[in-house]
Amino acid sequence: MVKSWVNSAERIGVDLHLELSGAGGRRAVLIRALREAVRSGRLAAGTRLPPYRSLAADLGVARNTVADAYAELVAEGWLTARQGSGTRVAAGVTSAVPGRRGGGEAAPGGEGSRAARPVPVRARGPRHDLRQGTPDASAFPRAAWSASYRRALQAAPSEAFGPGDPAGRGELREALSEYLARARGVRAEPDRIVVCSGFAHALRLLFGQGGGGVLRGPLAVEAYGLGFHREVLSAAGVRSVPVALDEYGARVEELGGQRAVLLTPAHQFPTGGPLHPERRAGVIEWARARGALVVEDDYDGEFRYDRKPVGALQGLDPERVIHVGSVSKSLSPALRLGWMVLPGRLVGPVLAAKGEREAWASVPDQLALADFLVSGSYDRHVRRMRQRYRGRRDRLVGMLAERAPQVEVTGVAAGLHAVLRLPPGTEGSVVKAAAWQGVALDGLAAFRHPDAGMVAPDGVVIGYATPPEHAYGAALEALCGVLPPG
Template identity: 45%
Template sequence: MADLHLVVDRNGGGLAAQIAREVREAVRSGRLGPGARLPATRDLARDLGLSRGVVVEAYEQLVAEGVLESRTGAGTRVAAGAGRHAATEPAGREGEGRPHYGHRPTSPDLGAFPRQAWLAAVRHVLATLPNDALDYGDPGGVPALRRELAAYLGRVRAADVTPDDVVVLTGMAQGLSLVLHALARERGRDVVLAVEDPTSGRQLPLLRRTGARLVPVRVDGEGIVVDDLPAEADAVLVTPAHQYPTGVVLSPGRRAALIAWAARTGALVLEDDYDAEFRFDRDPVGCLQGLAPGRVVLAGSVSKALAPGLRLGWIAAPPGLARAVRLAREEFDLGSPVIEQYALAHLIASGGYDRHLRRMRREYRRRRDALVGALAEHLPRLAVRGISAGLHLYAVTDPKTDDGTDASGLAEAARAAGLSAEVATPALGTGEGRPAGLVIGFARLPAHRVREAVRAMAEGVRTR
């Protein structure tokens, strides 16, 4: 069944017309192909929090237009002749009509983006911002946002940060790039960077592009193995709150050892705090930066909390490095767009950001619990590892009961069932002798659809 990701403004009026417009657009753009099955009116109404009659009215309108077809017993589908793929994709192709939850297991639920709150924040900014504020801003970020972020990081992540230590960036990715460039400049040579193994495969190209030589360092049940860190490393990139992808937390002993190692060797710790807002079993552990502000760069963004497409992130760095990154932005690109920065500052100051996080924490917890339960029921040979947190789950096959389906086969079966999944990336292709891990995203999968998707995945594995 297609997951529609419809955007409906409940206060906008004409709800049936809004739904019809969104579905029509999805068909026109090819997002919904001919033959794709739509959710039952009852299910869609529940997902959207609307009455069923509104959805029935929208479907009827689209059937009348020839966009959808409705047959008793076969549900409602996109009509064979509708949309941009009409000529090339006949109805009933294999895999069609399966739900799609995006291809990035770490993506948040984009359908839950707080549009009304963001709109209110932008409206507030546009109504109150003096004209001069629309000029080139401080390349390190507008002061209002740096102030809000410093307070927020202190309150929520136990960071030790002043507004001057904060640099606003287009995301954590830009933060890591510019920190590594600045470090290479300071040291007068390419940087040696220790990275966790396994790690986030998507980050490797950007790390390499900085000229850094990457050294993989093993991760076990307590996080990165500090004793294995190379003495010549200039920096180490870690995900202490929720290791990506294995989902373990850096243990108290390792946290202390890592800080001691950095103090001893003069290396910098780059703390990727990518999903720390989402810890479900208890409050998240405070960030490392708060323990050693002179040695740690804390990097964060709204990519998990709100949406990656906003491209809004930050670093909190020791003063010399913060200055160097701010200068890099001044010289490279003159800084980030200001309206979005003021809007985020307003959202945080007004409490809207925290409210959204509280709501999403409850929702993601429900979705993760449903996924863990469904995997235990239908794929018991997959052992779930890591803490109850984040937007993805990490699982390994149990070698004792393994039937030979490797992680890539499992990932394929998961994707064919509409789940967002990938094989964990060993840093630099190492990782021999370890069970290959499977990463499954649950953020975009409504809890009531989880069992069906996992059952389809298990069926896919059986018939491979």
């Protein structure tokens, strides 16, 4: 296929010539031609591209072909798209040609070599960030945290600034023991708590690298979950086996001969909903009968809205459940503070696996969190954010009921995200349209285990906690604009 397109200066303000040639479908050829135009410097940073409808008419291709090509290049960082300003070449994209704006010297080996094809650099984040996984960064309690930090440093003994304890500061483990028992129903003496930097760090400590961890695989996991956690397990040589989900959570009755299972029992991630009480009891019975363990990811257990709190699974059997939590959702992922509540027999092996001090969490941060918990500041912050996020959840549900009644909203009784169920076959187009409009969100398929045999519904996962308060309304408007019509 060989076709030339010359765009008129009146339409976008510049003359542009593209050669559409080579193997592949029309979408792939168009993407390749646009990349080459940017890479060679013929399309400079900030250059506005024609509307996809106009380009489609000029090329004689379907509008979706051009829209998908634009969306792909936006997602890769070559282009940016904003309402009112059109689609433009992204700032910061490097050129392989010497002397071009944004480029340096061409790499050895010629223009066609692999080294001469630099990776585009995204100049800025999306206009509207609705990805799951982070709280509202603007709501971090700076004044209260600063006060706790000052008090903690003033009260800290001199030995706190020495090598320290691999289990974590005693002050923090004492504070966590009281808080987790009161707020989450965890049965935890301080000497069973090991401080870590978050859930991924806990997984690395438990399963190690190359099969050298405290626990061994295979590990059963929920059919939907974070791909990053599966990557951590894979890097450790641990095979993960998916367990099917339904409206009652993981189908734990299908667990077999695995040595452990990883669950999100308070709020299944990302589909939503707690593990049914009968299945909570069932997985404990399975662990006892098999001599197995349950790894409990209690990632957002404090945030519930329309139901009573669901206590930690660990409370049913502290010798069979490893309870893992962190402040990533309640305070900030930047703090890198988490904890494991371990069966007594695993404390020593986990501390041995922790090893060098470089893997330990910051002692001043640990002391500050201990004060934050003991002073009641943590409880006050969680209650305040629970009300704020509930209000955001209600705004999302209300706007979708009015503007997109064909979309079903699920998993909203707790947590910081919702799942929007979409008509079959529309998930991919919605994710691409969102990227093209500068809306960052996650497709539900991205969280599905590659070996899961269950039917995969179409949907998107919306993190309603992520945008700052002043930008939330505009983010919802943009979201409604990319959803399929009813």
